[in-house]
Amino acid sequence: MNSANGAAVVVGVDGSESSLRAVRLAAVEAAHRNRPLRIVHGFIWPLLRVPVNAPAGGPPGAGLRHQAEQVVTEAAAEAEATVPGLRISGEIIDGEAAAVLLGEAPAAAMIVLGDRGLGGFSALVVGSVAVQVAVHADCPVLVARGTDRADGPVVVGVDGSEAARLAAEFAIEAASVRGAPLVALHAYQHPASTGPGDMQPLVHDEGELRSEEERVVAESTAGLGERWPDVPVRRETTRGRPTTVLAEASRRARLLVVGREGRGELTGLLLGSVSQSLLHHADCLVAVIRAPR
Known part of the structure; x- marks a missing residue:
């Protein structure tokens, strides 16, 4: 684990309910360890040369990049509601989900992921993202799956x-x-x-x-x-x-x-x-x- 001062707990988000569960878990983990929370969204569309900004004359809030911004904003609000006063930052990073998260790993205290997702995090646990992150990450990887329990070992x-x-x-x-x-x-x-x-x-x-x-x-x-x-x-x-x-x-x-x-x-x-x-x-x-x- 990266024990350097200030190393953040990093959570990958995509707007799914599973990723919001991961945000709540990551917020608690960050608070337990007195670390900041860093929210990251892998934004793959520029790599596919898909237009990401709102079209001319389109409605306010249109465009893929705006949607990505909303994903991060919603995740930050969820983290703040879970642990008020937590140090939270968020960033949209152009790239495929696994590559983005692996880029975060060397400086991270931990990476937290949900077990199902949307877009780049689709079928997280059964697909390539989970395997790539868990095999290659230079930090612990925590997957939010199964039953949340308040007791037990x-x-x-x-x-x-x-x-x-x-x-x-x-x-x-x-x-x-x-x-x-x-x-x-x-x-x-x-x-x-x-x-x-x-x-x-x-x-x-x-x-x-x-x-x-x-x-x-x-x-x-x-x-x-x-x-x-x-x-x-x-x-x-x-x-x-x-x-x-x-x-x-x-x-x-x-x-x-x-x-x-x-x-x-x-x-x-x-x-x-x-x-x-x-x-x-x-x-x-x-x-x-x-x-x-």
Whole structure:
């Protein structure tokens, strides 16, 4: 995460109800972190050489650029109503949605997006915008989806990787500002063969296997309790596919946090089945955290 003074929480807007939900979420996140809110609208029409200004003799307020200005104005009003007095700025930036948001990422504390949209943000979670932003953004990406809950834990998926460690740090901070407990959840399966000549035994010592998996969770969360003593931390290991286990955990969570690169089933998170399942089926907010390059 960009921790520089003044780094804003950035929210992408397009005028849809989903993006207004993202604005409300982003406003609260900015207030929790004492950061400004930056509202951004990717304005693709100039790239397509479509006339964007009002036609001569047209009615007041006509034209695509005026519509874009209204989108940003409405979003700013929604943010102000959500958190009165919040430092808010807005900008229309010519370009395709994902490119515009990725351009914001290096200086952002976080990017917040809705899970459905209009225009450049259409089908956000199932299309290319979400994949591009979450895979390439140099900051956490928070997707407003699922059910908004006032109770329940923050859940973080951990696997012993550096990305999971950073996800756990993000998650416990998020739990602290929400006054929520943290559940560090690790899903595991029996070892499998990785190729010819690497056959795994058919019988495993369940006790040894569980001890090893519990060590993974402990490593991913080591020291967090001392840094955030106000947050109760529960560590869980569960046998099963990460996709299934994390999606099920999201049904009781306020927020689900995952690392973008991991080990085993979490490797290449946003490019594989785990991420697609979570972004489609998680029943709460989803935050994706990347490890430094």
